[in-house]
Amino acid sequence: DAKTTQPNSMESNEEEPVHLPCNHSTISGTDYIHWYRQLPSQGPEYVIHGLTSNVNNRMASLAIAEDRKSSTLILHRATLRDAAVYYCIHDSRDSNYQLIWGAGTKLIIKP
Amino acid sequence: DADVTQTPRNRITKTGKRIMLECSQTKGHDRMYWYRQDPGLGLRLIYYSFDVKDINKGEISDGYSVSRQAQAKFSLSLESAIPNQTALYFCATVRDGYTFGSGTRLTVV
Numbered sequence: 001d002a003k004t005t006q007p008n009s010m011e012s013n014e015e016e017p018v019h020l021p022c023n024h025s026t027i028s029g030t031d032y033i034h035w036y037r038q039l040p041s042q043g044p045e046y047v048i049h050g051l052t053s054n055v056n057n058r059m060a061s062l063a064i065a066e067d068r069k070s071s072t073l074i075l076h077r078a079t080l081r082d083a084a085v086y087y088c089i090h091d092s093r094d095s096n097y098q099l100i101w102g103a104g105t106k107l108i109i110k111p
Numbered sequence: 112d113a114d115v116t117q118t119p120r121n122r123i124t125k126t127g128k129r130i131m132l133e134c135s136q137t138k139g140h141d142r143m144y145w146y147r148q149d150p151g152l153g154l155r156l157i158y159y160s161f162d163v164k165d166i167n168k169g170e171i172s173d174g175y176s177v178s179r180q181a182q183a184k185f186s187l188s189l190e191s192a193i194p195n196q197t198a199l200y201f202c203a204t205v206r207d208g209y210t211f212g213s214g215t216r217l218t219v220v
Contacts, residue, residue, distance in 0.1 A: 034208065043115075043201050043211030044154070087153060099209070101146075101153030 004088045009106040012078050020073040020105055022088030027068050032091055034099065035062065035073045037084040044087065047073065083109045114138050117202050117212035124192050124219055132187045132215050134202030142205040143185040145169075145177060147198040148214075154201060160185055192219040 005023040036044040055062040061074040087104040146154035156169030158177040
């Protein structure tokens with residue numbers, strides 16, 4: 001199974017950077033690492049994805065370890081609207097692109 | 112209009128009833144997925160389809176069936192609903208990343 005490990009919850013202050021860690025020790029060489037987030041009462045929303053190199057977009061940055069067994073999602077300046085459950089997933093080509101979802105990290109932003 | 116539309120948004124049904132959840136997408140993607148989410152848990156895959164003629168079972172397909180009527184439409188059916196199928200159901204399309212619908216909250220009483 002393409003499983004990931006994340007902390008159950010994290011807290012951060014508003015306007016500060018947030019680093020959300022994820023371990024994916026079973027990842028294979030062709031699996032992409034995906035991050036999604038889910039706001040209350042909504043479907044998951046794409047945040048970012050990457051393969052080997054660090055990635056940046058308007059929402060976040062993704063730092064991928066050299067051995068690819070872990071990654072970190074970086075929110076540069078957290079706002080109250082970033083409070084959500086963040087899921088780290090890798091898609092296994094062996095399982096036909098099925099994403100195996102864990103329970104994610106609940107990010108709490110304090111004003 | 113949303114890229115992925117699910118209907119209904121909420122549904123209460125009785126045990127033993129047949130119910131269909133519908134999903135349509137305007138993104139032109141071939142791959143479509145049905146997931147369920149239980150409180151405090153991540154999503155679990157029910158069925159997925161790579162095109163109209165390619166339907167595959169996911170992790171928890173028992174008690175469910177699907178129909179891919181067209182590239183844009185992928186329906187999930189519960190043939191005889193039971194209370195432990197009470198959950199939030201999400202449809203998604205995939206190309207480089209997933210695009211999810213807003214979900215259907217199904218309650219089986």
